[in-house]
Amino acid sequence: MKKIPFVSLEHQNAIIKKEVEADILNTIASNHFILGNKLEQFEKEYATFSNTAFCVGVGNGLDALKLSLIALGIKEGDEVIAPAHTFIATILAIMEVGAKPILVDVNPDTYNIDCLQIENFISAKTKAIIVVHLYGNPCDMDLIESIARKNNILLIEDNAQAHGATYKGRKTGSFGILNATSFYPAKNLGCFGDGGAITTNSNTLYEELQKLRNYGSAKKYFSDVSGCNSRLDEIQAGILSIKLQHIEKWNDERRKMASYYLSLLDPRIKKQRISSFNSPVYHLFTIECKERDKLQTFLSSKGIDTQIHYPIPPHLQKACLSLGYKEGDFPVTEMLSNSLLSIPLFIGLQYNEIEYIANQINVFYKKNDLFI
Known part of the structure; x- marks a missing residue:
């Protein structure tokens, strides 16, 4: 594999x-x-x-x-x-x-x-x-x-x-x-x-x-x-x-790859909302999943590497304890830290690989009844 x-x-x-x-x-x-x-x-x-x-x-x-x-x-x-x-x-x-x-x-849709x-x-x-x-x-x-x-x-x-x-x-x-x-x-x-x-x-x-x-x-x-x-x-x-000299072309490629993901992933899977007047550059492509850790493990078993951005929000980091924040202060941020998963998107990623990744994500959602 x-x-x-x-x-x-x-x-x-x-x-x-x-x-x-x-x-x-x-x-x-x-x-x-x-x-x-x-x-x-x-x-x-x-x-x-x-x-x-x-x-x-x-x-x-x-x-x-x-x-x-x-x-x-x-x-x-x-x-x-x-x-x-x-x-x-x-x-x-x-x-x-x-x-x-x-x-x-943060806004729960745009992040x-x-x-x-x-x-x-x-x-x-x-x-x-x-x-x-x-x-x-x-x-x-x-x-x-x-x-x-x-x-x-x-x-x-x-x-x-x-x-x-x-x-x-x-x-x-x-x-x-x-x-x-x-x-x-x-x-x-x-x-x-x-x-x-x-x-x-x-x-x-x-x-x-x-x-x-x-x-x-x-x-x-x-x-x-x-x-x-x-x-x-x-x-x-x-x-x-x-x-x-290449950045505009590479950004266009990222947009095309993101668009392909969006065409393949089940529309019920929540992604970052992009306003119509924005032209994003998809530094990361993320999806929300209430069984995020299980999804990450499942994708790893299928040979797909993913990352979590960010598993511990700043206000709960030890380095920021002096700020006086506590769990529950920022519910949207904490929800995203527990549900967001970043999937592969980089220059050189092949379209058949995007198809494979999207298909495996759809399979996981359906298998685990996450659309209900």
Whole structure:
């Protein structure tokens, strides 16, 4: 029995292998590995791709979020609103700058932050809101922007799962005053290690972030502010420039694979709802199942690898105990943590494999009377 992995970069990397190898050798020959021409080139390219004026490459997605908060002056005593259902990095970034994450439950259909609840959590201490375009599905940005303007709070996008997604024709990662992303290898746009970036239209914030990522220094050995060492290196920047040339095509392939899944899976199986004005990029394709763990075991027995995103929500993680949340505080998030299963969707996944996966899922649902 052939095993179908949850994710594989083999096919994607084969497409760009020769170009990447040549580019890495070129970087080695240049003897310039940090803050060089390749980073500058990629930053310009990614800013253009994101429809923003500026991009600052950093070490990883967590640093992109954290440095965004620092650049905006978010500090101890401040509150930052964020969705309860997200990867924990969104929450850790807020905690690391000393601010308090104020979590909001998510919409049970879109899995994104429940916009109708946001204003209930805004206080005099609220300085910003971080929105996450979960699994590559854009949030309702019109409503979120309106809430942010009305309450005079800063808008930050966590765009780590949505490279190239659009909301009403506009790219995610272009709405916030700052927009953080990750280039972890399995992302739609991923490097060959850790990497991240921040996009913005503010020249002032762009210059501040350039200093913050590099020991607080705009000029070598002269530190104007207390910064850190978080720089996207030349090898990763070169690889990302190469991949960026393919990202739109790869995203289209993801959409086609997702559409094929949707045509094959029994319509009674609940999936993430996509608004008609969104063009998602399907970083993940998830289904809901009240017998999720049994389904995962069943699919594994059929040679299909799956993953759970995320088995323990941030508010119940040991790292977040100091926030004071408890089980039951976010019922939709907790329900999703117990029922969502991510199934294979990656560049190189074959359509006959999608047919096989969908068929096995349908068989499990029918066999276990999950449609009743």
